[in-house]
Amino acid sequence: MAESAPKRLKTSSSNGTGPLIGTHNGHFHADEALAVHMLRMLPPYRDSPLVRTRDPKVLDTCHTVVDVGGEYDARRIRYDHHQRGFATTFPGRATKLSSAGLVFLHFGRAIVAQRLGGGVDEAAPEVDLLHRKLYEGFVEALDAHDNGIAVYDPEAVAAAGLEKRFGEGGFTLGAVVGRLNPNWNDPKPADPTDAQRAEDDRFMLASQRIGEEFERDLDYYAASWLPARAIVQQAFDKRGEFDPQGRVLVLEGQSVPWKDHLYGFEDGKPSVLYVLYPEKPEPGAKWRIQCVPESKDSFVSRKPLPEAWRGFRDEELDGIAGIPGCVFVHAAGFIGGNKTFDGAKEMAVKALQA
Structure with missing residues (x-):
């Protein structure tokens, strides 16, 4: 030193x-x-x-x-x-x-x-x-x-x-x-x-x-x-509650800067594919599902959201995904949204199976 x-x-x-x-x-x-x-x-x-x-x-x-x-x-x-x-x-x-x-x-x-x-x-x-x-x-x-x-x-x-x-x-x-x-x-x-x-x-x-x-x-x-580090650490430690293989990380309460911390906690062993977080720190807020990129500055996701969902919104997306409350999925497939946590979680579950 x-x-x-x-x-x-x-x-x-x-x-x-x-x-x-x-x-x-x-x-x-x-x-x-x-x-x-x-x-x-x-x-x-x-x-x-x-x-x-x-x-x-x-x-x-x-x-x-x-x-x-x-x-x-x-x-x-x-x-x-x-x-x-x-x-x-x-x-x-x-x-x-x-x-x-x-x-x-x-x-x-x-x-x-x-x-x-x-x-x-x-x-x-x-x-x-x-x-x-x-x-x-x-x-x-x-x-x-x-x-x-x-x-x-x-x-x-x-x-x-x-x-x-x-x-x-x-x-x-x-x-x-x-x-x-x-x-x-x-x-x-x-x-x-x-x-x-x-x-x-x-x-x-x-x-x-x-x-x-x-x-x-x-x-x-x-x-x-x-x-933000402590918040991401807590979510990382609890990720097994949402997916047995630890592929879904949930930031409860509000979103924080998570990429740097996540890559550090993974220690070179990528596991998390999706991060869920509320849009605002208030009751009834909509939820986002974001794909983890291959690296901090990469535009390539480890596992993009299903191609069939991309570019659709609202009720039309509900019907395609078979999930109520969908808000959108970006045309590039790296992020989407749902009106509720349960809906965002279901989007993650189905995306993992795709």
Whole structure:
């Protein structure tokens, strides 16, 4: 486990400002933009000034340096990843870290514990869970982007003859930050000091932009995703009450984010095919039956609802399915609805037999 860097921090100035942070000037990227934002989320760095330079003498005056300097030394609070031989990764992951990953490795637990509040210790299991989740779901993408690591092995993709069906709109996290750099032909102030100030202003806008996205994810995982875990665990433990083979999971009371938790509880042994849940947390609410996808981001269901039901609604669907109270089944067969829990359960039973 990486040592918790915030415990070693001391504000080096006496005028109320935080430790001086240094990073490189010139074209900026998402990794150092996020690294700076994450540092400033913590009390010791909240009022920290920032200097953007490649001058070693200036960097030597900085308390903390990210993405420049050719040195990774947590004891000296130096977090660069460009030097020859650097190969540090997040525990259990293969992606080489960027400055964002390095800062998150050493400061992420403090950031998570702070957001959870209530005096939660950095060593608490829920902090470790969210630390890993945020890395895999957000920070790792920046590490890969900055280190030129593709999502899929390019050689394997080429060998399979796969091509993109459409462009992704340039809305990766890296692209969102990249667009905030000045264009090559934008007017540039003649005075070097003014030019650097203008560039720094753009960097701070980029740091705020990527930081807002990071904090949205952090808030979601801390305030919504984590509390849902216990609810999904309870439903997972009770799934045998609704199907002897455990293929139906019922979320009683209300729906919660369930996919990540379900895949984790299954531990690589897929069993659940359908998830039932009420549309609203109130008496008399309609119920949904949703197919479990093969993976979190997949549009392919483990077992879609019967083809004969797809695209039909209400009484017409009642007659086709032989189940009263049907509301709809999506044309793609991944979700449907019924007016009652018993009706949704019967849809699951018949779908399992199909």
